[in-house]
Amino acid sequence: MMKLTQFELSKIGKNRTVMGALVVSLFILFGIFYVGYHYSQENFSARDNVEAGYPAKLDKSIKEKYSGDLTDEKVKEIVSDYMEIWQDAKTDSALVFYPFYWDIQSTFIPRKNYDLFLVMLDKLENGQRLSVEEVPIKKIDDNDFQNFDKPLQLGNYVPWTDLYKVIGNLYILISVLVALVCSLVFSDDTSRNMNQILFTTKYGKSKSLISKLLAGISASTCLFVAIHIINFITFALMNDISGWKSSIQTNFAMKLFDFPMEWNHLQVFLCIIGLQFLGILFVAATSVLVSSFVKTPLSSFATATGLYLLPALLMQAFKGNIVSKYLYFFPINQANVKNMLVLLSSEGDFFRTRVVSNLLLLSLFLLVSYVFFNFIAYRRMKVWRF
Amino acid sequence: MNLRLEKISKSYGSVHVLKEITFELKPGIYGLLGANGSGKTTLFRIICGLLQADNGQVLFNNQDIKEQAENFRSVLGFLPQDFNYYPDFSGLKFMLYIAALKGLNSRAAKKRCLELLDFVGLGDVKNKKIRQYSGGMKQRLGIAQTLINDPEIMILDEPTVGLDPKERVRFRKLLSNLSRDRIIILSTHIVSDVESVADEILILKDGILQTRGTAYDLVSEIKGQVWECLVSPNEADKLENRFLISNRRNDSGGVILKIVSTQRPTPTANQVPPTLEDLYLYYFREGGQDYDETNTI
Numbered sequence: 001m002m003k004l005t006q007f008e009l010s011k012i013g014k015n016r017t018v019m020g021a022l023v024v025s026l027f028i029l030f031g032i033f034y035v036g037y038h039y040s041q042e043n044f045s046a047r048d049n050v051e052a053g054y055p056a057k058l059d060k061s062i063k064e065k066y067s068g069d070l071t072d073e074k075v076k077e078i079v080s081d082y083m084e085i086w087q088d089a090k091t092d093s094a095l096v097f098y099p100f101y102w103d104i105q106s107t108f109i110p111r112k113n114y115d116l117f118l119v120m121l122d123k124l125e126n127g128q129r130l131s132v133e134e135v136p137i138k139k140i141d142d143n144d145f146q147n148f149d150k151p152l153q154l155g156n157y158v159p160w161t162d163l164y165k166v167i168g169n170l171y172i173l174i175s176v177l178v179a180l181v182c183s184l185v186f187s188d189d190t191s192r193n194m195n196q197i198l199f200t201t202k203y204g205k206s207k208s209l210i211s212k213l214l215a216g217i218s219a220s221t222c223l224f225v226a227i228h229i230i231n232f233i234t235f236a237l238m239n240d241i242s243g244w245k246s247s248i249q250t251n252f253a254m255k256l257f258d259f260p261m262e263w264n265h266l267q268v269f270l271c272i273i274g275l276q277f278l279g280i281l282f283v284a285a286t287s288v289l290v291s292s293f294v295k296t297p298l299s300s301f302a303t304a305t306g307l308y309l310l311p312a313l314l315m316q317a318f319k320g321n322i323v324s325k326y327l328y329f330f331p332i333n334q335a336n337v338k339n340m341l342v343l344l345s346s347e348g349d350f351f352r353t354r355v356v357s358n359l360l361l362l363s364l365f366l367l368v369s370y371v372f373f374n375f376i377a378y379r380r381m382k383v384w385r386f
Numbered sequence: 387m388n389l390r391l392e393k394i395s396k397s398y399g400s401v402h403v404l405k406e407i408t409f410e411l412k413p414g415i416y417g418l419l420g421a422n423g424s425g426k427t428t429l430f431r432i433i434c435g436l437l438q439a440d441n442g443q444v445l446f447n448n449q450d451i452k453e454q455a456e457n458f459r460s461v462l463g464f465l466p467q468d469f470n471y472y473p474d475f476s477g478l479k480f481m482l483y484i485a486a487l488k489g490l491n492s493r494a495a496k497k498r499c500l501e502l503l504d505f506v507g508l509g510d511v512k513n514k515k516i517r518q519y520s521g522g523m524k525q526r527l528g529i530a531q532t533l534i535n536d537p538e539i540m541i542l543d544e545p546t547v548g549l550d551p552k553e554r555v556r557f558r559k560l561l562s563n564l565s566r567d568r569i570i571i572l573s574t575h576i577v578s579d580v581e582s583v584a585d586e587i588l589i590l591k592d593g594i595l596q597t598r599g600t601a602y603d604l605v606s607e608i609k610g611q612v613w614e615c616l617v618s619p620n621e622a623d624k625l626e627n628r629f630l631i632s633n634r635r636n637d638s639g640g641v642i643l644k645i646v647s648t649q650r651p652t653p654t655a656n657q658v659p660p661t662l663e664d665l666y667l668y669y670f671r672e673g674g675q676d677y678d679e680t681n682t683i
Contacts, residue, residue: 003486003492004486004487007479007482007483007486010475010479011472011475014472014474014475015474016474192469192470192471192472193466193468193469193470194469194470194471194472195436196431196434196436196464196466196469197464197466197469197484197531198487199435199436200434200435200436200459200462200464201459201484201487201488201489201535202456202459202460202487202488202489202535203486203487203488203489204459204487205455205456205459206456208487385436385437385438386431386436386437
């Protein structure tokens with residue numbers, strides 16, 4: 001069986017369309033990293049700040065100064081530091097922007113009530129400086145944060161926000177690649193008229209079919225794992241990842257203050273990755289199923305990709321409808337990490353009211369579909385005839 | 387060992403491709419002759435279990451092949467007519483893949499595949515990608531893959547297509563060496579291939595098995611009906627419209643025609659010994675056309 005699976009993998013690996021797609025994917029991957037990390041708000045503003053004479057990485061000071069419990073005092077300290085940096089910069093005619101400070105000040109000093117920057121500018125024009133004591137900062141409790149036994153942990157969450165955006169984009173890339181790879185599993189042999197040789201061999205309609213399914217899942221898993229390893233290494237090399245232990249509720253960019261689980265950024269990352277992996281299995285199984293019914297890899301790929309995207313289109317048509325609840329089951333929805341977390345924790349948008357129950361339900365759906373689709377594809381090819 | 391087909395019928399819509407085909411085969415080489423669309427490939431696919439017959443059954447050693455599908459496939463070697471290899475596999479890798487599908491263990495598979503590649507003359511190019519193979523080389527590779535499991539039943543659909551004369555001679559020798567204790571069925575349009583290797587010939591026409599027998603027996607059917615005559619080009623044209631012409635060649639004195647006819651086509655025509663090609667033409671004359679043989683020139 002292993003030997004046959006190796007041959008099936010080799011057939012996929014040597015396919016020129018797949019090779020071409022992998023080369024193109026490397027460029028797309030580079031583009032995703034370039035936009036998602038290099039040109040992210042954080043890194044972009046960091047470079048601007050360096051040009052303006054600030055330390056190479058504000059991350060380090062954020063990590064050292066603010067990591068730990070989220071308290072009203074800490075919020076005040078952050079706002080105060082930012083005001084000092086900003087007012088210093090303004091006098092030096094260099095505007096400093098950094099998402100960490102920006103997100104926190106905009107959360108705790110809503111602009112509709114008090115425009116911090118206008119007030120600071122007024123003061124600076126009059127040769128004065130604004131003190132944090134004069135600024136109306138909201139309390140943590142006013143922001144409806146989820147309370148747990150332990151205080152929420154603050155950290156340098158900004159790079160993790162970038163990571164979540166990037167894994168959303170990668171998810172679509174991987175899904176399309178997996179659809180392409182798995183579209184070949186049966187339809188390539190059908191289009192080559194090779195079934196008549198394969199299916200007249202001893203294991204042609206037994207082990208061979210299983211080995212094809214195994215090859216599909218192995219190739220999909222390898223793609224998923226390889227791309228995520230490359231992604232995480234790139235992420236770690238380009239960013240400070242110390243924010244992994246900070247609570248997801250303290251991610252002031254995502255604004256998931258009332259997310260009901262006591263999870264840190266790493267746990268959220270692993271949860272989403274796990275869910276996306278099941279989504280990829282679903283995409284793989286759908287593509288394999290399609291490839292068992294159609295005669296050419298191209299039509300198989302087009303159909304599988306269409307099926308992958310279809311729920312997103314239907315979602316627009318059935319927005320807010322009961323149908324949309326069912327459409328949330330489909331993998332395309334897992335591309336947006338924030339929306340997924342909101343959905344899992346919402347009380348009415350999905351089927352259960354608890355995150356874990358929703359996660360289990362979603363995972364069960366994806367897994368059962370994966371097994372079912374593979375089974376149907378196996379049965380279909382088992383009785384394949386001209 | 388025997389392979390028996392019992393009342394095999396197959397239709398595509400209103401077109402009856404096979405009509406109650408019944409025959410039994412013992413070890414030996416069988417040539418299946420038939421025009422395009424006569425149902426040869428359909429028949430082969432049914433024997434191989436790739437196509438479901440509407441009626442009838444295929445029995446191997448008196449047991450329906452559906453009831454022993456895996457066992458039957460393990461003794462089967464099939465070379466289909468139209469297929470595309472994996473162009474980026476080497477010849478050896480393709481053979482090893484088929485060997486794995488046929489259940490050979492890795493060590494035995496490699497030894498067997500190397501032997502067979504040498505046997506069909508592809509030993510030197512075994513590591514070359516199949517995309518670099520010529521049509522003849524691909525055909526030889528196809529023949530080699532049918533032999534991997536040392537099959538008891540070999541079904542070869544147009545095996546000599548793409549082979550040059552030298553390769554065809556080699557193929558015929560190869561088949562002769564293999565025929566002992568094996569049932570080999572091959573179809574081809576190249577009558578001389580069948581004539582020289584087949585122990586028995588089956589003629590399929592319009593979905594019906596018209597006749598079967600040795601080449602000698604079959605040719606005897608038209609004994610005394612093959613003529614050769616030397617005529618002028620004008621006369622040759624006229625004769626072509628009226629008789630079944632199995633050959634026409636120019637000669638210094640005119641045109642020499644070979645005619646299949648129950649009656650002497652010209653007063654000067656001489657009887658010649660019939661060949662299998664004459665028989666083929668006799669059976670597969672265009673649209674089953676009956677020639678006007680009432681008038682001689």
